[in-house]
Amino acid sequence: MVPLMNTLFLVAAVVVGPPAATPAPQAEPGVSHARQLTFPDRFIKAGEAYFSPDMKKIVFQAIEVVAEGTEPDEFYAMFVCDVVRDAAGDITGVSSIVRISPKGSANTCGWFHPTDPNRVLFASTVTAPTAEHAPGYQRGTSRYRWAFPPETRIVEVDLAKADGTAASLTPLEGDGKAYAAEGSWSPDGRFLLFCSLESGDGDLYIRDLKTGARTLVVSAPGYDGGPFFSPCGKRICYRSDRNRDNLLQVFVADLVFGADGSITGIANETQLTDNEHVNWCPFFRPDGKTIVYASSEVGHRNYEIFEVSLPADASTPVVRRRVTEADGADVLPVFSPDGTWILWTGQRHEGRSSQLYVGRYRDQGGKTDADAAKGEAATSGNAAP
Numbered sequence: 001m002v003p004l005m006n007t008l009f010l011v012a013a014v015v016v017g018p019p020a021a022t023p024a025p026q027a028e029p030g031v032s033h034a035r036q037l038t039f040p041d042r043f044i045k046a047g048e049a050y051f052s053p054d055m056k057k058i059v060f061q062a063i064e065v066v067a068e069g070t071e072p073d074e075f076y077a078m079f080v081c082d083v084v085r086d087a088a089g090d091i092t093g094v095s096s097i098v099r100i101s102p103k104g105s106a107n108t109c110g111w112f113h114p115t116d117p118n119r120v121l122f123a124s125t126v127t128a129p130t131a132e133h134a135p136g137y138q139r140g141t142s143r144y145r146w147a148f149p150p151e152t153r154i155v156e157v158d159l160a161k162a163d164g165t166a167a168s169l170t171p172l173e174g175d176g177k178a179y180a181a182e183g184s185w186s187p188d189g190r191f192l193l194f195c196s197l198e199s200g201d202g203d204l205y206i207r208d209l210k211t212g213a214r215t216l217v218v219s220a221p222g223y224d225g226g227p228f229f230s231p232c233g234k235r236i237c238y239r240s241d242r243n244r245d246n247l248l249q250v251f252v253a254d255l256v257f258g259a260d261g262s263i264t265g266i267a268n269e270t271q272l273t274d275n276e277h278v279n280w281c282p283f284f285r286p287d288g289k290t291i292v293y294a295s296s297e298v299g300h301r302n303y304e305i306f307e308v309s310l311p312a313d314a315s316t317p318v319v320r321r322r323v324t325e326a327d328g329a330d331v332l333p334v335f336s337p338d339g340t341w342i343l344w345t346g347q348r349h350e351g352r353s354s355q356l357y358v359g360r361y362r363d364q365g366g367k368t369d370a371d372a373a374k375g376e377a378a379t380s381g382n383a384a385p
Contacts, residue, residue, distance in 0.1 A: 030307060030323030031342055031359035036349060037094050038356040041065065044072055045354040046079075047345035050110060051336045052117040056083055058094060058343070059110035059120055060356060075106035075129065078122045080159060091341060091358050100162040102169075104128040106149055111184045118159045121192075123181030125151040126166050148179040148197055173207055182225050187233040191263060195225040204238060206263050217266050218253070230284045236266070237282040237291050248280045249273045250293050252310060272308050272318060279306075281332045286339040292323060294331035303329040305344060321364065328352060335361065 028034070038046040038060075046062035061076035078101040081094040101107040106125045113119035129149035153174025162168050173194055174180030183194035192207040202223035206215050218224045220242040227238040234255055239248045250273045253266040272291065273279040278300075282293040290309050298304045309319040324330040328347035335342060339361060346357040 028323070028325045028359075028362075029321060030305070030362050032362050033090065034326075034348075034357055034359035035091065035093075036346075036355055036357055037091075038062065040349075040351055040353050040355070042097075043353075043355065046356050047354045048108065048110070048332050049343050049345070049356050050112060050334055051083075051341075051343060052112040053114055053337055054117050055336050055338065055341075057081065057112070057117060058083060058356075059112060059122070061108055061110065061122075064099075073104070075125075076108055077101045077103075077105070078107040078110050078124070080110075080120065080162070090360075094356075098162065099164050100157050100159070100168075102126055102164060102166045105166075106147075106152065108152075109182050109184075114185055114187050114189050116189075119156060120159060120162075121154055121156045121172055121183055121185065123152050123183060124155050124169065125149050126153070126155070126169065127151070148181075150178055150197075151176050152179045152181050154180055154183040154192070154194060182227065184228055186229045187231060190261075191229070191233075193227050193229055193236060195227065204236075208262055211262065213262060215263055215265065217255075217263070218269075224251075226281055228283055231286050231288045235284075235288070237284060239280040239282060239293075247276065248278050249275075250279045250282045250291065250308070252282075252291065270311070272310075278303075283334045285335055286337060292333040292335070292342070294329075294333065301329075302327065303331050305330050305333045305342075329354075330357070 042065060043062040044065055046060055049058050049060035051058060057080055059080050061078055063073050063076060066072045077099050079097055079099050081097040083091055084093040084095050086092050101124055105127060106129045108123050110120060110122040129151050153176055154172045155169040156172050157169055173183065173192060178196060178198035180194055180196045183192055185192060190208065190210050192209055194205055195202050196205055201221065202225045203216060204218035204224050204227050206217055218238065220240065222240065222242040222244050224238055224240045227236050229236055235252055236255060237250065237252045240251050241248050249271055251269060251271050253269040255263050256265045256267050258264050278296040279293055282291045284291055290307050292305055292307045294303050295306050296303055304325065305323040307321050307323050311318055326348050330344055330346045332345040333342050341358055342361050343358050345354050347354055349355065
C-alpha cells in the first residue's frame with residue numbers, strides 16, 4: 001500500500017459537521033439556475049463529474065445506496081449518465097445511469113475522449129484494492145483522507161461495450177505497482193496527462209499516445225496532481241503541495257513542444273494562488289483565459305469555488321473572484337465544453353452528502369455565457385437559481 005500523504009489530509013474536508021442549513025442566495029456571483037442532479041436516495045455520495053464533448057453525457061464517481069441490511073461499497077464506482085434538458089435547453093437532471101467499473105474496485109477521475117463521446121478513461125484498481133482505509137471524510141479526525149492504492153492504473157472503456165467487467169477495460173497507463181491516476185486526454189487526443197506516485201511523490205507525466213513516449217513534466221518536491229490541458233492544448237494547470245505545509249496551491253505552465261509536435265517539458269510555470277488555504281481542483285474555462293478552482297478560504301466547513309484570470313505576462317495583474325456563495329461545500333468545478341454550464345460537487349442539501357450540481361456560468365458582468373452570445377444583459381429574473 002502506498003502510504004497516505006499527510007500533506008493531503010486537509011484537502012476537500014467537505015463533510016465536516018453540517019452547519020445550519022439556510023437557503024442559497026438568489027443570485028450567486030458566478031453561477032445561476034443552480035440545480036441538484038444526483039440525490040441520496042440513489043447515491044450515498046457522488047462527485048467529480050465531467051461532460052462529454054457533445055454535452056449529452058456525464059461521467060462521475062459514486063457509491064450507490066444498497067438494500068437495507070447490506071453493506072455499501074467501500075470505494076467509489078464509475079458511472080456514466082445522460083443529460084436531461086427541457087424545451088429551452090436548460091439542464092434539468094440526469095437519466096440512464098450505468099456503472100462502467102468492475103464490482104469491488106476503487107475508481108476515480110473519469111474523462112471523455114475529446115472527439116469520441118463513446119470513449120471514456122478513468123483510474124481503477126480493477127480488482128479490490130489492498131488499501132487498509134477507504135478515502136473520504138474520517139469522522140474521528142475531521143479530516144479528508146486521500147488513498148493512493150498502488151494497484152490504481154488508467155483504463156479506457158468503449159461505452160458501446162461497457163458492461164462493468166474487467167474484460168471491458170483497456171489499459172492505458174500504469175503497471176499496478178505504483179499509483180497512476182488523475183488522467184485526461186489532450187484536446188486533440190494525442191497526449192495523456194496524468195499523476196504518478198512511482199517516485200514516492202506525486203509527479204506529472206505526459207504519454208504521447210502516437211509514439212508511446214513518456215515524459216516527466218513536473219517533478220517538484222511534494223505532491224503535484226489534478227492536472228488538465230488548456231482548451232488550446234498548449235498549457236496545463238495543476239495543484240501542488242510543494243511547500244509541504246498541508247496546503248495546496250494552484251499552478252499553470254506552458255508546454256514546450258519539439259519540432260515533431262511532441263511535448264518535451266514545461267516553461268513559464270506560474271503560481272496563481274499563494275495563501276494560507278487549501279486551493280485545489282483547477283479547471284480551465286473554454287476560452288482559456290481563466291481557471292476555476294475550490295478553496296478553503298471561506299472555511300474548511302464551507303469550501304467555495306473561485307475563478308482566477310491567467311496573466312498574459314509578468315506585468316499583468318491576476319484578477320480573482322468568487323463564483324459560488326452558499327451554505328455547504330462546493331468543490332471540483334468544471335465547465336461544459338461551450339462554457340455555458342458549471343458542473344460541481346456540492347453539499348447544499350439537507351444531510352450534506354456529496355452530490356452533483358449544475359448551474360449556468362455568469363461572467364464578471366453578471367451575464368451567463370448564453371446571454372453574452374446573444375448580446376443581452378442578464379436580468380434579475382434570469383439570475384435566480
